Amino acid sequence: MPVKVYIPTPLRSFTQTRAFVDASGADVAGALRDLEQRFPGLGARVFDADRNLLEELSVFVNSEEIGALSGVDTPLSDGDELSLIPAVAGGAVMKPEEVDRYSRHMIMDQVGPLGQRRITSASVLAIGAGGLGSPLLVYLAAAGVGTIGIVDFDDVDLSNLQRQIIHSTSDIGRPKVDSAADRIAQINPNVDVVKHRVPLTSENAMEIIPGYDIIINGADNFATRYLVNDASFFARKPLVDGSIFLFEGQVTTFIPEQGCYRCLYPSPPPPGMVPSCAEAGVLGVLPGTVGTIQATEVLKLILKVGEPLQNRLLLYDALAMDFRTVKIRRDPDCPLCGDNPTVTELIDYEAFCGSPFHEGAVSIPA
Amino acid sequence: MPVEVRVPSVLQKVTQGEKLLRYDSGTVSELLAAIDTDYPGFREQLIENGELRRFVNIFLNDEDIRFLGKLDTPVADGDSIAILPALAGG
Numbered sequence: 134m135p136v137k138v139y140i141p142t143p144l145r146s147f148t149q150t151r152a153f154v155d156a157s158g159a160d161v162a163g164a165l166r167d168l169e170q171r172f173p174g175l176g177a178r179v180f181d182a183d184r185n186l187l188e189e190l191s192v193f194v195n196s197e198e199i200g201a202l203s204g205v206d207t208p209l210s211d212g213d214e215l216s217l218i219p220a221v222a223g224g225a226v227m228k229p230e231e232v233d234r235y236s237r238h239m240i241m242d243q244v245g246p247l248g249q250r251r252i253t254s255a256s257v258l259a260i261g262a263g264g265l266g267s268p269l270l271v272y273l274a275a276a277g278v279g280t281i282g283i284v285d286f287d288d289v290d291l292s293n294l295q296r297q298i299i300h301s302t303s304d305i306g307r308p309k310v311d312s313a314a315d316r317i318a319q320i321n322p323n324v325d326v327v328k329h330r331v332p333l334t335s336e337n338a339m340e341i342i343p344g345y346d347i348i349i350n351g352a353d354n355f356a357t358r359y360l361v362n363d364a365s366f367f368a369r370k371p372l373v374d375g376s377i378f379l380f381e382g383q384v385t386t387f388i389p390e391q392g393c394y395r396c397l398y399p400s401p402p403p404p405g406m407v408p409s410c411a412e413a414g415v416l417g418v419l420p421g422t423v424g425t426i427q428a429t430e431v432l433k434l435i436l437k438v439g440e441p442l443q444n445r446l447l448l449y450d451a452l453a454m455d456f457r458t459v460k461i462r463r464d465p466d467c468p469l470c471g472d473n474p475t476v477t478e479l480i481d482y483e484a485f486c487g488s489p490f491h492e493g494a495v496s497i498p499a
Numbered sequence: 500m501p502v503e504v505r506v507p508s509v510l511q512k513v514t515q516g517e518k519l520l521r522y523d524s525g526t527v528s529e530l531l532a533a534i535d536t537d538y539p540g541f542r543e544q545l546i547e548n549g550e551l552r553r554f555v556n557i558f559l560n561d562e563d564i565r566f567l568g569k570l571d572t573p574v575a576d577g578d579s580i581a582i583l584p585a586l587a588g589g
Contacts, residue, residue, distance in 0.1 A: 265589045351589040358587065376586035379508040383586055398585040399553040407509055407554070410588035420589070448583070453518070459561040459581065 134209045139216040142245050147175040162205035191218045193229045248436045255435045256280035258345035260361050262313040264420030265351030265375050267299035269428040274317040274324045282327040285309040296417035332490050335479040338364035350374045355401035356482040356490045362394035375427045380416050382423035382449040386430050386441040392463035393470045401486045504580040513541045528570040554585045
């Protein structure tokens with residue numbers, strides 16, 4: 134029977150770099166023998182010396198692993214698709230659905246099957262499922278990040294929908310973590326969403342943040358921003374920070390010991406001096422741009438490719454349509470990560486900022 | 500060629516909506532004083548007790564003046580100054 138065979142990247146050197154090739158056989162064993170004859174050298178990567186399938190290789194017929202069928206005796210029908218999937222060290226075998234879903238990643242040299250496995254093994258925590266959280270959650274879910282934690286205590290409000298694209302009109306009144314988790318499940322059911330429907334506080338931050346690989350700040354108030362910074366530093370986690378106001382955005386990536394939010398802004402403005410988005414407004418698409426840049430940073434950190442916005446602050450001015458970066462650095466006098474730290478545990482951030490963990494008395498989260 | 504000063508959104512109410520100001524070279528301090536003459540209240544938004552407020556950064560080209568000469572940092576013709584307050588929105 135003629136079948137199509139998916140060849141994984143590491144084996145494409147035998148197939149003139151083709152991802153899909155034709156083979157023929159009455160059963161899996163027959164098709165693999167045919168493949169071996171068509172592409173010299175491939176056989177040694179499929180069978181061991183005793184002609185058994187190599188342990189590190191999984192074979193799928195359509196979406197079923199042949200172990201769950203009849204092994205190499207599994208019969209083939211015309212048009213079946215055979216997939217050869219190498220197991221990856223430390224991880225489970227990638228399912229054919231995943232191979233298809235992430236094919237545009239897998240064919241990139243900078244990602245490949247191993248990079249995609251890194252993404253699917255990663256766990257990230259989004260602080261806030263609001264303006265910044267919405268686009269970055271959508272893209273990270275689509276990219277296949279294995280575990281996504283979401284911290285948000287709010288319910289979806291009609292005034293959120295001008296920019297918070299992970300939520301819909303029918304979600305008004307629902308907890309944002311529920312609405313976001315449902316949308317993520319629609320985009321990519323492979324993602325494991327952990328809902329933290331709590332206000333992040335000095336009491337619970339060190340129970341939540343250390344459980345993730347990368348922290349993403351999309352908070353809407355200074356108290357939470359300083360709390361997330363300090364907790365990420367104590368937990369030694371990279372922090373991808375983004376913030377927005379009117380038409381302007383700022384993004385940077387803090388790597389532990391190489392500078393933090395306090396090095397950049399040692400203390401918050403007094404209450405009332407800098408208006409919040411709820412008071413002054415924000416262009417709806419602005420968090421889309423900034424949150425998407427944050428998601429890009431997260432994927433680069435997971436893949437260990439490119440140059441993160443480390444010791445650089447990206448400034449985005451939507452009105453001027455101007456992007457620029459300025460240099461930022463660790464401050465030796467920083468009370469948190471400096472040479473003689475005075476902040477050695479989480480503090481009372483509402484007192485520090487003179488403002489609550491929320492945007493104001495009548496709060497409309499940005 | 501004068502110095503270009505980029506004014507962030509939060510301060511544009513003081514500069515009557517101006518986003519980009521042009522002033523003669525000098526130190527950062529002198530520059531802020533000159534701006535304050537034209538736009539009273541501007542300096543007070545940035546300076547407290549003679550020091551830069553701790554939620555605002557001033558960048559000379561792409562360097563933070565806190566790591567240069569702070570308010571005494573000289574600014575030359577053709578340089579660009581960006582004033583960056585912390586933003587809370589998310």
